[in-house]
Amino acid sequence: MERKKTKTVMVGNVPIGSGHPIAVQTMWDKPIQAYSIALLDEIGALHRLGCNIIRFSAQSDADIDILKKLVPDSPVPVVADIHFDFKLALKSIAAGVQKIRINPGNIGADWKVREIIHAASDQNCAIRIGLNGGSLPVQVRNNKNRSETMINLVEDYINLFLSESFENIIISLKDSDHEITYQVNKLFSERFTYPLHLGVTEAGPVIPSIIRSAYTLGRLLQEGIGDTIRVSITGPLKDEIYAGKEILKMMNLYESGxxxxxxxxxxxxxxxxxxxxxxxxxxxxxxxxxxxxxxxxxxxxxxxxxxxxxxxxxxxxxxxxxxxxxxxxxxxxxxxxxxxxxxxxxxxxxxxxxx
Ligand code: SF4
Structure with a gap:
């Protein structure tokens, strides 16, 4: 199949975009309590299993101190997941993470998002604009057409980033309803050329998650849509990596293994x-x-x-x-x-x- 053409965005040394292999991601599933050899070992094991990028919740200055120590030693690029607090986003970028994931809708006023963009621009840090259907702004939460609502919102956010001449962005549009996830990503790829991170959010334990993810991501990938994926599982992180790789292998999009x-x-x-x-x-x-x-x-x-x-x-x-x-x-x-x-x-x- 021919992949839809998207721009290339570097997340550390991992290129994301249609000219590059589809990256498999996971997200650390517990608080990062300390920087330790054990933490590095666990990340190393995930890397050997095929994890290309790992994301951590950054909820405090203590978390950011750990990420700062982790970034230079991690075998895969590190992403900080930030909600609500733009200062944590700024601190994460200063700590050297290779990407942050934000939902501009919960960061607050535009000027706060602009500050994040300026900092990311200075540090060459990528930004994932991540929208989840379950956490849309109150004023649009009950709109009948969730896919259109998400597209309109993400377009507003992208325009804000473009007004700062910042295009180092990856987009994710996830929903726990797999059909909405499919529709919204398809709509997005018809209108934009920014790389897409695919996933069905809150997809459940191993078996339901893999079925939902394989069905939804499989259809999108078959249409050439998607540049990086995460199979979200209520279960071990290594299963997220196995599942992501197997979906890509099934679609002939994983080159080796x-x-x-x-x-x-x-x-x-x-x-x-x-x-x-x-x-x-x-x-x-x-x-x-x-x-x-x-x-x-x-x-x-x-x-x-x-x-x-x-x-x-x-x-x-x-x-x-x-x-x-x-x-x-x-x-x-x-x-x-x-x-x-x-x-x-x-x-x-x-x-x-x-x-
Ligand atoms: S390979 Fe042999 S053991 Fe396995 S399912 Fe087939 S017949 Fe049974």
Missing amino acids: VKLVSCPKCGRSGFDTHWFVSEMQDYFQTITNNISIAVMGCAVNGPGEASHADIGITGIGKEVFIFRKGEIVKKTTKQKCKIEFIEELQKVIDEKTNN
């Missing part, structure tokens, strides 16, 4: 695919080469059904088989199979890297 094929098991199974996938999934997500992996429950159907896979695993009784392109290359045991699989997978990675 593992394509995992695994069977659900049935009465015929001799190998516990549930156990193996849950043990290995995080590791698979860190692989950046284009590799297909099959985890199959039975040696009768497994290798044959997964003969296209670069590497696979199955078993019967006490024996576990590792296969490549349908041919068994190693016999092992359940106790040793994880390590032996990783060794064989490393060979596949090396071959792909050297080719």
Whole structure:
């Protein structure tokens, strides 16, 4: 599919826009209590899983002090999420965050937004103008056509930014109603060329969220709309990254990484695919080469059904088989199979890297 042409906006070293890969984002799901090695480790783990940008709520001077320390060490650009208090936005920008996310409607008077724009302009900080259908200004909250209302509002905000000659902006238009999210983003992309951050807000726990997000974001992405995404999940952050990557992979918009094929098991199974996938999934997500992996429950159907896979695993009784392109290359045991699989997978990675 052809992506809609949008301007490029740099968020730190990550370019956002139609000429660039679609970035996967998440948002830290707790107060940032302290700058610590543990915090950096967690961000590092998310980065290895495929997170391109991370956002934090900045609610106090203490939060901003932590962000200031975090920015130089973070492996991914850091975004400060600001509500109501324009001074916190100014302080976050001064702290060096690569992007702030604001809803100009709750910042207050135009002059406050202009001050934020001037500071962002001086520091080369990007700004996401983020509108959520559930938090529209009181005077328009009950308007019948929410999509049109959101478009009109965001147009007013964009005009304010343009009056300051500031175009370092990314737009998000989210709603907990997935159909409104679809319509409003489609309308926006017909009228503007600023990059869009896509997401269905308050999308629920893992399964409902992934279904709603895949359906809504999938349709927008298929129409070439969207430059960065977040799958909002009431659940672990790493699931947001997995889900975002899988949606992009499904749409052929993710250039590398593992394509995992695994069977659900049935009465015929001799190998516990549930156990193996849950043990290995995080590791698979860190692989950046284009590799297909099959985890199959039975040696009768497994290798044959997964003969296209670069590497696979199955078993019967006490024996576990590792296969490549349908041919068994190693016999092992359940106790040793994880390590032996990783060794064989490393060979596949090396071959792909050297080719
Ligand atoms: S691969 Fe084997 S174990 Fe898995 S679902 Fe198919 S028949 Fe059942």
